[in-house]
Amino acid sequence: MSALALLADGSTRPPLSQVVVWLNDPQNWTGPNGLLFYLRQHVVYTVVAVVIALVIALPVGLIVGHTGRGAFLVGGLANGLRAVPSLGLVVLLVVWLSPKIHLLQTVPGVVDHHGALPYLIPVEIVLVLLAIPPILTNTYAGVQNVDPAARDAAKGMGMTGAQVIRKVELPCALPLIMSGLRSSVLQVIATATIAAFAPFLGGLGQFIVNGVQTINDPHTGYPAMVGAGLVVAALALVAEVSLIIVQRYVVSRGVSGRYRKTKAGVHAPDGSVVGMELAGV
Amino acid sequence: MIRFESVTKKYPDGTVAVDHLDLVAPSGQITVLVGPSGCGKTTSLRMINRMIDPSSGRIWLDDRDTAKGRPSQLRRGIGYVIQHAGLFPHRTVIDNVATVPLLLGTGRREARAQALELLERVGLPANFADRYPAQLSGGQQQRVGVARALAADPPVMLMDEPFSAVDPVVRAQLQEEFLRLQGELGKTIVFVTHDIDEAIKLGDQVAVMRVGGTLAQLATPAELLSRPADAFVAGFVGRDRGYRALGFAEAGELPLTDEPVVRLGEELSTACDRARDGWTLVVDAESQPQGWLGVRGLAVDAQRGSVTPELLNLGGTLATESGTLREALDAALSSPSGRGVIVHEGGSFAGTVTASEVLARIEARAAGVRHEAESYTADVLAGGSTHNAGSTHNAGAAP
Ligand SMILES: Nc1ncnc2c1ncn2[C@@H]1O[C@H](COP(=O)(O)OP(=O)(O)OP(=O)(O)O)[C@@H](O)[C@H]1O
Ligand SMILES: [Mg+2]
Numbered sequence A: 001m002s003a004l005a006l007l008a009d010g011s012t013r014p015p016l017s018q019v020v021v022w023l024n025d026p027q028n029w030t031g032p033n034g035l036l037f038y039l040r041q042h043v044v045y046t047v048v049a050v051v052i053a054l055v056i057a058l059p060v061g062l063i064v065g066h067t068g069r070g071a072f073l074v075g076g077l078a079n080g081l082r083a084v085p086s087l088g089l090v091v092l093l094v095v096w097l098s099p100k101i102h103l104l105q106t107v108p109g110v111v112d113h114h115g116a117l118p119y120l121i122p123v124e125i126v127l128v129l130l131a132i133p134p135i136l137t138n139t140y141a142g143v144q145n146v147d148p149a150a151r152d153a154a155k156g157m158g159m160t161g162a163q164v165i166r167k168v169e170l171p172c173a174l175p176l177i178m179s180g181l182r183s184s185v186l187q188v189i190a191t192a193t194i195a196a197f198a199p200f201l202g203g204l205g206q207f208i209v210n211g212v213q214t215i216n217d218p219h220t221g222y223p224a225m226v227g228a229g230l231v232v233a234a235l236a237l238v239a240e241v242s243l244i245i246v247q248r249y250v251v252s253r254g255v256s257g258r259y260r261k262t263k264a265g266v267h268a269p270d271g272s273v274v275g276m277e278l279a280g281v
Numbered sequence B: 001m002i003r004f005e006s007v008t009k010k011y012p013d014g015t016v017a018v019d020h021l022d023l024v025a026p027s028g029q030i031t032v033l034v035g036p037s038g039c040g041k042t043t044s045l046r047m048i049n050r051m052i053d054p055s056s057g058r059i060w061l062d063d064r065d066t067a068k069g070r071p072s073q074l075r076r077g078i079g080y081v082i083q084h085a086g087l088f089p090h091r092t093v094i095d096n097v098a099t100v101p102l103l104l105g106t107g108r109r110e111a112r113a114q115a116l117e118l119l120e121r122v123g124l125p126a127n128f129a130d131r132y133p134a135q136l137s138g139g140q141q142q143r144v145g146v147a148r149a150l151a152a153d154p155p156v157m158l159m160d161e162p163f164s165a166v167d168p169v170v171r172a173q174l175q176e177e178f179l180r181l182q183g184e185l186g187k188t189i190v191f192v193t194h195d196i197d198e199a200i201k202l203g204d205q206v207a208v209m210r211v212g213g214t215l216a217q218l219a220t221p222a223e224l225l226s227r228p229a230d231a232f233v234a235g236f237v238g239r240d241r242g243y244r245a246l247g248f249a250e251a252g253e254l255p256l257t258d259e260p261v262v263r264l265g266e267e268l269s270t271a272c273d274r275a276r277d278g279w280t281l282v283v284d285a286e287s288q289p290q291g292w293l294g295v296r297g298l299a300v301d302a303q304r305g306s307v308t309p310e311l312l313n314l315g316g317t318l319a320t321e322s323g324t325l326r327e328a329l330d331a332a333l334s335s336p337s338g339r340g341v342i343v344h345e346g347g348s349f350a351g352t353v354t355a356s357e358v359l360a361r362i363e364a365r366a367a368g369v370r371h372e373a374e375s376y377t378a379d380v381l382a383g384g385s386t387h388n389a390g391s392t393h394n395a396g397a398a399p
Helices: A002-008 A017-024 A026-030 A035-067 A071-083 A086-100 A117-144 A148-156 A161-197 A206-213 A222-250 A271-280 B041-048 B071-076 B093-097 B099-103 B108-121 B138-150 B168-185 B196-202 B221-226 B231-237 B241-248 B268-274 B300-304 B325-334 B355-383
Strands: B002-010 B016-025 B030-034 B056-061 B078-081 B156-160 B188-193 B205-210 B214-219 B261-263 B279-283 B289-294 B318-320 B339-343 B349-354
Touching: A017 A222, A026 A035, A035 A071, A035 A117, A035 A161, A035 A222, A071 A117, A086 A117, A086 A161, A117 A161, A148 A161, A161 A206, A161 A222, A206 A222, B002 B041, B016 B041, B016 B188, B016 B214, B030 B041, B030 B196, B041 B056, B041 B156, B041 B188, B071 B078, B078 B138, B093 B099, B093 B108, B093 B138, B099 B108, B108 B138, B138 B156, B138 B168, B168 B196, B188 B196, B196 B221, B205 B221, B205 B231, B214 B221, B214 B231, B221 B231, B221 B241, B241 B325, B261 B268, B268 B279, B279 B349, B318 B325, B325 B339, B325 B349, B325 B355, B349 B355
Parallel strands: B030 B188, B030 B205, B078 B156, B156 B188, B261 B279, B318 B339
Antiparallel strands: B002 B016, B002 B056, B205 B214, B279 B289, B339 B349
C-alpha cells in the first residue's frame, strides 16, 4: 500500500506487468534474500506476537468478563492501545530500549545476525500491544454475552468460579474470541512490515524499505515492493481462512448453529447454509 | 427438611427483601412460595443454596447449617431449576443432563447412561439426546432443565418459576408430569411461583408472602382457600375461592343413578326408545361414555340409521367415582342432559348425578366446616392467638 502511495507523485511509474514478471522469477523467491526467507521471518514475528498477546489478553478478558470488575479498564486500555502510532513507537523503543538489552544473540533459523535480539524485542512489544485490544475486548464481550440464565444455572449446580469460566463461559464466548483473534492476526501481519525499519530483522517489509531507495530498479524497486505487498495480502488471506477452519472445529455446533443432520432431518440446515455461513463469518 | 430460622436479607442498597422469615419445608413434600412480585420469593429460595447469603439468621438443611462449608459443595447436593432453564448452549441435551454427575466424578459412560434414563423419565424421547438446546422448544428445554437438576439424585430441589415461560397448555402438562414424578421420587421441594393457581395445584403446603419479605400465611391449599388468614391473603387467593375449594373436597359416595345407555353402532331407534328427557348416553364397546345423543332434534326419517360419533354432543365433562366435589359438580353442570356422568377408575360408566344431588352433598359438608369455623373463632377469642395458630401446621413457628 505504502509503495503505491509513494509512487503516486512519481513521474515514471513502471508498468504493472513488471510485477508479474518479478513474481514469476524463481530467484526472487528462493535466493538468500528471496521472498520465502523474508516470509518466514514475517510469519515467525506474527505468530510470536499473537501467541504472547493471546496468553495475556485471553485470561484477563475471561476474568474481567466473569467478575465484571475492571470493565472500564478493558475499554480504556484497548482504546488507548489502538491510538498508539505503531511506527513511532517502534522507533522510540528501538532507540531507547535496544541499547539496554545486552543479549547479543541471534534468533536461530530466523535472524542470523549476531545482536539481532535487542532489535527484535522492541518490535515484538509493539506487535503484541497491537494484537491485545481485539482479543481482549472480544473475549470480554463474549463472556458478557453468555446467557445469564446459563451462568446462573452453572453456579447454582455447584461449579466453582474457575469451572464456570472453563466449562461454560469460554466455550460460549469462543465465536467472539476467535473473531478477535482473527482481527489481531490480520493487524499484526499488516503491521509486521515495520520490523524492516529496525536493523537486521527483515520481514516482508524489507522489500519496501529497500525499494524506496531504488524505485526504478527492475529487481529491487517498484516490482519488488508491489510483489511483496501482494504476498502480505496472500499471507493474510491464508491466515484468515485457516483460522475460520480452526473455528469450525473448536466452536460447538450448539453455539454456531450448524447442527448436524439428525435422522429425522428436521433441524438440519443443508450444505448451502454452511457455505453461506463461511462467507458471513 | 429445610428450616429458615429468622432469616433476613437486606441488600446493599437498603432493600429488605426478606424479613425475619421462619419457615419449615418438610422432607418429601412440595412447599410452594407464592406472593406478589418483589415479595422476596426468589431471594428466599436462593438463600437456601447460598446463591445469596442471608444478612442474618440461619438456614438448616436437616441438621446441617448451610452457612458452614463451601457453597459449591452444598449446591452439588441440591437440584436447581430456573425460569428459562439456563441450559448450556454448547452442550448437547445429554451432556447438559450429565453435568452434575460429571462434576461429582462419575465416569462419563455411566453419567450418560443415567442421563438417557432421566430424559425418558421427564418425557423426552431418546433421539433428543444429541440435540442442542437451541433445537428444542421452551417446554422441552424446561424438561431438560428438570432432568439436569435430578441427575445427581439430590434429596432437595429448588425451583424458581420453572413453568412460567411456557404457554398454558404446556404448563398444565408439565405440572401434571411434575406431580407424577414427585409421586415417584418424593423429593423435598421448594417451588417458587407468582401464580396462586399453580401454588394450589402443586403445593403440599403453600407459603404466601407479602411485599417486605414476611410470611402472610402457611397452610395447605385447601385451608388457604377455606380460611385465608387475612384480607391480603384472601385478596391474593382471589375469586371463586368457594368453588375452587371444592377441588380439595372428596366427593365421597355420591348417590348414583343408573342410566340406560346405547352402544355406538346400535340402531338410532333403540336410542330414541331409551332416551330420558330427550337425551341418551352413548358408550363404546368397553362401556366408556362417548357423549350424549339428543333424540328430539333427530328427523323422523333419520331414525333408521345407526348411532355414529358425529351425532354426539361432547359438551359434558366426566368425573371419577373417587374424584372431588368440584369434578362432580362440573360434570353435572356441563352435561347437556343435566345429568353428570360418573365413571369408574378404569373409565367405564358408573352412573349419573344431578347438580342438586351434588349441591346437597356440598351443603352437608359446608355445615361441618361452619361448625369447625365457629369453634376456631371461639379459640381465637379465648386465647387471643394469631391467625396462624389455628393452622394445623407447626411449620410457621420458630423452634
Ligand atoms: N441484587 C439486588 N439488589 C438490590 N435489591 C434487590 C436485588 N435483588 C432483588 N432485590 C429486591 O428485593 C426484593 C425481592 O426480590 P425477589 O427477586 O426476591 O422478588 P420475587 O418475589 O422473586 O419477585 P418476582 O415474582 O418478581 O420474581 C425486590 O424488591 C427487589 O427489588
Ligand atoms: Mg423471582
